[in-house]
Amino acid sequence: MSLEESVFLLFSSPTSLLGAFVVLLVLYLVSQSFIAQEKRKEPPGPWPLPLLGNLLLMDRKSPHKTLFELSKKYGSVFTVYFGPMKVVVLAGYKTVKQALVNNAEDFGDRNITPVFHDMSHGGHGVLFANGDSWKEMRRFALSTLKDFGMGKRLAEEKILEECHHLIKVFEKHEGKPFDTALPFNHATSNIISSLVYGSRFEYTDPRFINMVKRSNETVRLLGSASLKLYDMFPWLLKWIKNRRLLLKNLETNIMAFADLIQNLKETLDPETSRGVVDSFLILQQKEEAEHHMDTHYHDMNLKLTVANLFGGGTETTSTTLRWCLLFMAKYPQIQEQVQEELNRVIGSRHVRVEDRKYLPFTDAVIHETQRLASILPMSAPHETSRDVTFQGHFIKKGTVVFPLLTSVLHDQTEWENPNTFNPSHFLDNEGKFMKRDAFMPFSAGKRACLGESLARMELFLFFTSLLQHFRFTPPPGVSVDELDLTPVVGLTIGPSPHELCAINRQ
Structure with a gap:
């Protein structure tokens, strides 16, 4: 034819x-x-399939690994589709810093996914919000946490007190194997509780135990595949079980927080603030007295800001401490070096924050743990606040942006041995501690972790106090080589479930 x-x-x-x-x-x-x-000149990327986007390319358990590999092919600024959702990924230290720090206004909005919208009741609190409400709540949280000692001597005293309680919990196991997860969750939760409410909880308090349990469950659910799919197809998957469980946990915790807040409200003294909640209530009363109709100091912002601080101040620090002890058991020669330095510099007295500069190897071990573990492989999603031309690429206003933090902490151009546990990454030729610009576990810019200074104090004081008192080993019958470092990926990257022995050194 x-x-x-x-x-x-x-x-x-x-x-x-x-x-x-x-x-x-x-x-x-x-x-x-x-x-x-x-x-x-929009950012390049793999060709998406209809509806599915690039999902078939992704490592289901570790999507950040796929994104890291794609950056090697498409460059440090590229596009992927999570289902129908278009995402621009930023990879490598120089690119992430340029976006989040040098172009902070352009990349400073939070992308509020459907699940975060559900959790924030439409954009309240300090984590999953934008605009004037977010700016005021973040300003309030930062200034008030500093007032109550974040990064100062008062917070140091609270952490040292909690170290004492944590050591007692470890001692109860008498050198027998146990899981460190729950004790660390309780200890780190108590630090933020003491700053927020003005007092700590006993580890046996059922109300406290249940709040921590629900917060941990929330983090686990947020990392589940079904909730990631809900974010991509919310109109189709509102009914899923994990979403219902997540919202139930959140509402139950908010009710518990509301009860605690009510108790503080009934005993409030406007002249003496005991913690973050008191400071909020005093400002709320002032706004009401002045008849401010558009105030951001309302009950929903209070309850969700407390929920954000409680959840955010627990999981990441607790998970990092678990990695610290696991690495010490895995690398006993490094543990011995830490303890030798502690013996030589500190002796038997309590470690203080001011001792950090005299403990360079110990400080380097903590930093290297944060770097290698990279427990937040992707920063919470950002969103462009306006049309942006970035590194020659056009990115439209409202585009979802993923800063790939793991690509910063494992950037081969910044770290000599990015995939190896090597405290020398943070030591100069004379053995002095050396700051590294590419150390960015708390993210950067306008959305950097507001509790960074508190977390740094907690990691240093908890780790050094425990290493003063205990030697950490694998359980009997488990060799160092058999100790598993395989991570479990969810919202954060934690160690696989494991047990360690805490052998008393004294």
Whole structure:
């Protein structure tokens, strides 16, 4: 059949004509898409499938690993599709810093996914919010936490008191194997509780135990595949079990927080603030007295800010401490060096924050744990606040942006041995501690972790206090080589479930 005959048959019937029109329309739209992309130089990336996007490319258990590999092919600024959701990924130290620090306003908004929208009741609190409410709540939280000692001597005393309680818990196991997860969760939760409420909880308090349990469960659920799918297809998956469990846990914890807040409200002294809650209530009363109708100091912001601080101040620090002890058991020669330095510099007295500068190896071990464990492989999603031209790429206003923090902490151009536990990454030739610009576990810019200074104090004081008192080993019958460092990936990256022995050194 000749070409002319083929063309004639193609257009000889209404059905064929319609089919030809559809084909031509698709070709036209695709060509225009390519022209527009070339014209605006949008970030490159793998070709997405309809509806699924690039999901079939992703490592289901560790999507950050796939993104890291894609950055090697497509560059430090590239596009992927999580289902129908377009995401621009930022990889490597220089690119992440340039975006979050040098272009902080452009990349400073929070992308509030459907699950975060559910959790924040539409954008309240200090983590999953934007605009004036977020700015005021973050300003309030930062200034008030500093007032109550974050990064100062008062917080140091609270942490040292909690170290005493934690050591007692470890001693009760009498050198037998136990899981460190729950004791660390309780200890770190108590630090933020003492700053927020003005007092700590006993580890046996059922109310406290249940709040911590629900917060841990919330973190686990947020890392589940079903909730990630809900974020991509919220109109289809509102009914899923994990979403219902998440919202139930959150509401139950908010009710518990509300009861604690009510007790503080009934005993409030406007002249003497005991913690973050008191400071909020005093400001709330002032705003009400002045009849401010558009105040951000309302009950929903209070309850959700407390929930954000309680959850955020527990999981990440607790998980990092678990990695610290696991690495010490895995690398006993490094543990011995830490303890030798502690013996030589501190002796039997309590370690203080001011001792950090005299303990360079110990400080380097803590930093290297944070770097290698990379417990937050991707920063919580950002969003562009306006149209941006970044590194020659056009990124439209409202685009979801993932700063890939693990690519910063494992950047081969910044770290000599990025995939190896090597405290020398933070030591100079004379053995002095050396700051590294590419050390960015708390993210950076406008959305950097507001509790960074508190977390740094906790990690240093808990770790040194425990290493003064105990030597950590694998359980009997488990060799150092058999100690598993395989991570469990969820919202954070934690160690696989494991037990350690805490052998008393004294």
